[in-house]
Amino acid sequence: MPGITREEVAHLARLSRLELKAEELDHFAEQLDVIIGAVARVSDVADEDVPPTSHPLPLTNVMRQDEVRPSLTPEQALSGAPAQEQQRFKVPQILGED
Amino acid sequence: MAENLIRLTAAETAALIASGEVTAVEVTEAHLARIEAVDEKVNAFLHVDREGALAQARAVDEKRARGEQLGPLAGVPLALKDIFTTEGVPTTVGSKILEGWLPPYDATVTKRLKAADVVILGKTNMDEFAMGSSTENSAFGPTGNPWDLTRIPGGSGGGSAAALAAYEAPLAIGTDTGGSIRQPAAVTGTVGVKPTYGGVSRYGMVAFSSSLDQGGPCARTVLDAALLHEVIAGHDPLDSTSIDRPVPPVVEAARNGDVKGLRVGVVKEFAGEGYQAGVMQRFNESVDLLRSLGAEVTEISCPSFDLALAAYYLIAPSECSSNLARFDAMRYGLRVGDDGTRSAEDVTALTREAGFGPEVKRRIMLGTYALSSGYYDAYYGSAQKVRTLISKDFEKAFEQVDVIVSPTTPTTAFPIGERADDPLAMYLADLCTIPANLAGNAAMSLPCGLAPEDGLPVGLQIIAPAMADDRLYRVGAAVEAAYTARWGHPLLEEAPSL
Numbered sequence: 001m002p003g004i005t006r007e008e009v010a011h012l013a014r015l016s017r018l019e020l021k022a023e024e025l026d027h028f029a030e031q032l033d034v035i036i037g038a039v040a041r042v043s044d045v046a047d048e049d050v051p052p053t054s055h056p057l058p059l060t061n062v063m064r065q066d067e068v069r070p071s072l073t074p075e076q077a078l079s080g081a082p083a084q085e086q087q088r089f090k091v092p093q094i095l096g097e098d
Numbered sequence: 099m100a101e102n103l104i105r106l107t108a109a110e111t112a113a114l115i116a117s118g119e120v121t122a123v124e125v126t127e128a129h130l131a132r133i134e135a136v137d138e139k140v141n142a143f144l145h146v147d148r149e150g151a152l153a154q155a156r157a158v159d160e161k162r163a164r165g166e167q168l169g170p171l172a173g174v175p176l177a178l179k180d181i182f183t184t185e186g187v188p189t190t191v192g193s194k195i196l197e198g199w200l201p202p203y204d205a206t207v208t209k210r211l212k213a214a215d216v217v218i219l220g221k222t223n224m225d226e227f228a229m230g231s232s233t234e235n236s237a238f239g240p241t242g243n244p245w246d247l248t249r250i251p252g253g254s255g256g257g258s259a260a261a262l263a264a265y266e267a268p269l270a271i272g273t274d275t276g277g278s279i280r281q282p283a284a285v286t287g288t289v290g291v292k293p294t295y296g297g298v299s300r301y302g303m304v305a306f307s308s309s310l311d312q313g314g315p316c317a318r319t320v321l322d323a324a325l326l327h328e329v330i331a332g333h334d335p336l337d338s339t340s341i342d343r344p345v346p347p348v349v350e351a352a353r354n355g356d357v358k359g360l361r362v363g364v365v366k367e368f369a370g371e372g373y374q375a376g377v378m379q380r381f382n383e384s385v386d387l388l389r390s391l392g393a394e395v396t397e398i399s400c401p402s403f404d405l406a407l408a409a410y411y412l413i414a415p416s417e418c419s420s421n422l423a424r425f426d427a428m429r430y431g432l433r434v435g436d437d438g439t440r441s442a443e444d445v446t447a448l449t450r451e452a453g454f455g456p457e458v459k460r461r462i463m464l465g466t467y468a469l470s471s472g473y474y475d476a477y478y479g480s481a482q483k484v485r486t487l488i489s490k491d492f493e494k495a496f497e498q499v500d501v502i503v504s505p506t507t508p509t510t511a512f513p514i515g516e517r518a519d520d521p522l523a524m525y526l527a528d529l530c531t532i533p534a535n536l537a538g539n540a541a542m543s544l545p546c547g548l549a550p551e552d553g554l555p556v557g558l559q560i561i562a563p564a565m566a567d568d569r570l571y572r573v574g575a576a577v578e579a580a581y582t583a584r585w586g587h588p589l590l591e592e593a594p595s596l
Contacts, residue, residue, distance in 0.1 A: 004467070012463040015470070016419065017426070018454070019447040028456075031521055032464060038522055039408040042480040045487065052482030053489060055309045055339070056295045056538025056564070062338035076202035080430030091428050092442040 003033045103128040108174045108268040108322040115158065115173040122158035122173030126151050126217050129175045133219065133266045136596045141241045142251075142261040144180050145188045146220035151175065154217045161215070170325050170349075172215035177261040177270040180221035181228055182208050182313070183302040191304045192226040192236040192254075195425050195432045195453030205302025206334045207271060207313050214329040219267055222257030226455045227422065228278055228306045230254050231527035234518050235457045242514070243286060245554055245593050249511040252282030252527075258316050259286040264596055269326050270316040275307050276410055277506075277531025279314050280543035284506035284557020287545045287589045289323045289574070290316045292531075294564045295538030296341035299334035307417035308339075310410075310535045318590060320544060320574040324352035327567070343565065351568035355575025358392035362573075363499035367403045368530050374509040376549025380556040381505045384546045387580055388503070388573075398495045398502070402487035403533050409484035410532045411525060412468045412477050419465030422458070425450060460521060489537045496563045501573055504530045506543040506557030534561050542570040544578060545589040555589060 006029045013020045013028075020028070074087050083090035103125055106114070114120045130148055137143050158173040183189050183201035185208075190196045204212070211218060225235035233241045233256030243251040244263040251260040255272035259282030262270050272279035274292035283290030291314045298313040305311060315326035331345040364385060369378065389395050427433040427449035428442070435448035454462070468477040495502060508529055517523040534541040539561055546558035558577065562569040582588055 008467075009463065012466050012470075014447075016459075016462045016466045017423075017443070017447045017450050018459055018462065019444075019451040020459070021451075024456075024459075028460060028463065031460060032467070035411065035460070035464060035521055036467070039411045039477070039481075041408045042405055042412060042484050043476045044480075045405065045483045046476060046480045048483055048487070050483050050486045050490075052479060053485040053536075054482060056489075056536075057339055057341070059339060064335060072202055079202050080199050082427060082431075082433035082436070089429050092436050092438075092440055092445045094442045096441075 004029060004036055104132045104265040106268065107319050108171060108317060108325060111174050111268060112171050115162070116168050118162065122155035122217065123152060125173060126155040126175055129219055129267055136264055137266060139242060139247055139596060140244060140260050140264045140266070141239055142177065142222055142257045142264060142266055143220045144190060144192070144223050144238055144257070147187050147218060150187060151217050151219050154212070154215070158215045158217070169214045171269070171329060173217060174269055175217045175219045175267050176211060177220065177222045177258055177267040178208065178218050179224055179255050179258050179270070179272050181224060181273055181304045182271065184208050184218070184221065188221065190238070191228070192224040192238065193453065193455070193458070194237045195449070197432065199431055203302065206299035206336060207330050208302065210330050216269070216329065222255070222261055222270065224257055225254035226458050227304065227418070228254040228273055228275055229418070229457050229461055231277070231281055231524050232514070232517065233257060234514060235455055237455055240514050243511045244596060245287065245511065249513055249554070250285070252285040252511065254278040255282045255316065259283055259288050259290065262286065262288045262316060262318050263590060263593060268318060269322060271313060271330070272316045273303060273311055273313045274535065275310045275414060276535050277528040279316060280506050280531050280541060280557065280559060281527055283316060283543040285511040285555060287555035287593065288316060288318055289320055289542070289544045290314070291323050291327060291542045291570060292534060292540065293327065293331060293567050294341070294540045296339050297345070297540070297567065298331050299337040299340050301334055301336040305421040307414040308421060309417060310414060318588065320571055320578045321352045324348040324571045341565070346565060346568040348568050348571045351571035352575045355572060355579050357388055357573055357576045360393045360501065360573065361499040362388050362393045362395045363398040363495050363502040364395060365400050365403065365502055365504055366397050367400055368504040372508050372526060372529070373505065374549060376551045377505050377507070377509060377556050380547040380549060381558065384558045384577065385503065387577065391576055391580060396499055398498060400491035400495060400533070402484060402491045405484045406488055406533045406536060407525060407529055409481040410528070410536060411464070412481035413485065415461040415465035416468045416478050417465070419462045419469065422462055425453065457521070485536045488533050492533070492537045492539060501569055502561040504559045506530060506559040510549045510552055510554035510556060530559055538564050540564065540567040540570055542574050544574050546577070546581065547589070548592065
């Protein structure tokens with residue numbers, strides 16, 4: 001399998017919402033290349049006819065009664081917010097000017 | 099008296115409090131004094147909740163004075179890994195991104211500890227988001243191993259294990275995603291149990307890799323671990339992966355250690371290159387011990403275990419890349435760079451850059467890579483197939499044997515700094531512990547001696563099928579009793595005084 005380049009790490013960092021510094025890109029590219037090279041061995045079983053396991057328990061759709069229960073107050077829910085206004089989380093702009 | 103109080107087991111402590119020979123406040127004060135005296139060197143605690151602990155202890159003493167029935171661990175102090183939320187008490191997960199956060203609710207484990215009148219002394223150090231095998235990835239500095247402060251106490255739950263070994267608490271809680279309870283237990287000469295996946299609620303336990311993460315008990319003796327196991331285990335409607343079945347009878351098992359007629363499997367793949375000679379020596383002696391106690395030992399083969407480490411380092415990062423997306427600087431935790439001109443997306447990326455350490459960034463990017471289109475089938479898809487093959491290996495093995503034993507870790511505690519910037523070398527510490535996480539089995543580590551070449555503790559791992567956690571305690575108690583008789587004292591008494 002192919003190795004990983006500095007440009008690919010920059011792309012992964014963008015997807016991962018990590019504003020990496022230039023020197024981090026170099027260092028991580030080197031390390032991720034080694035790690036990916038080592039874990040790529042799993043593809044030895046890619047053609048084996050076995051079902052994938054995503055989870056150790058045979059559970060699907062665990063449901064509960066749709067009943068109102070006590071929960072956090074608005075003050076508690078907002079207590080860790082970096083910024084708040086009118087009982088809401090206040091966030092930086094999410095849309096451009098135009 | 100105070101010096102004696104910190105060396106008691108949890109069971110002994112609870113009995114003294116129940117009989118009125120000591121008060122819970124005296125016990126708590128003795129441990130707080132010990133923390134004050136040694137934790138500057140050990141750095142096991144990120145936060146000590148002196149007032150909260152003393153208030154809990156006073157409540158226990160008042161209950162007793164009123165003649166109320168006390169639970170089996172009432173008044174016993176405990177060190178809680180800083181991954182469990184504690185209402186109004188800092189919870190950092192070893193990360194700058196949550197520094198200063200005061201959770202508005204208790205994790206289910208925290209709630210059950212409080213309901214059982216266990217006294218929570220504080221929160222213990224850990225690798226950031228439980229990613230690591232040495233506690234060096236904590237944003238708040240490494241923890242020292244009480245056997246040799248220049249060495250790692252294991253990880254990610256190094257703080258919890260070190261607190262036990264340094265007599266700062268008789269009980270602790272850890273979490274185990276790939277070995278984070280068992281590996282620290284092994285390298286500090288303490289006992290640690292990863293319960294069956296789904297055995298202990300994950301509600302309020304900050305998520306790293308949800309299909310692998312499992313909270314569990316840490317202690318200095320097998321019985322203490324069992325008593326704690328019983329307090330925290332059991333169905334929780336707030337965790338949809340929590341098993342709705344009775345908790346296996348772990349305390350009864352720990353009180354009746356016995357391996358007569360027990361079928362024990364030794365996995366032949368857990369040996370060879372990378373295994374320290376002294377570790378293998380102590381492990382082989384443990385196998386001989388089991389035989390001498392009446393167990394039938396068989397060599398078994400689990401060929402897929404060879405791919406477990408590779409599969410783990412795809413599955414855990416994949417799940418973490420998704421789980422840690424919640425740290426977006428909007429609802430809680432750190433926010434950096436919000437100067438009124440930047441977009442929310444830019445603020446998120448700047449915050450995560452500032453708030454996460456290198457190992458967390460590596461794993462998020464590795465997971466993002468493994469899940470991206472074009473690579474998904476080859477990496478994440480194959481890793482999930484390996485997981486099936488490992489479960490099948492275990493199923494086959496457990497047709498022939500009742501438990502599997504192995505060394506917990508390939509080596510004893512390595513020096514702080516030795517593997518810090520070599521992720522692959524660090525990952526090898528989890529070689530023997532990871533298969534049980536991938537399959538969801540129950541597993542324990544307990545001390546089996548000191549490696550002759552370095553005088554550091556070696557751990558014996560016992561693995562049982564899912565929901566057969568009691569077997570770990572039955573075997574563990576028998577091994578512990580035999581070794582304690584042979585050594586004339588518990589292993590920890592050989593640790594240097596701090």
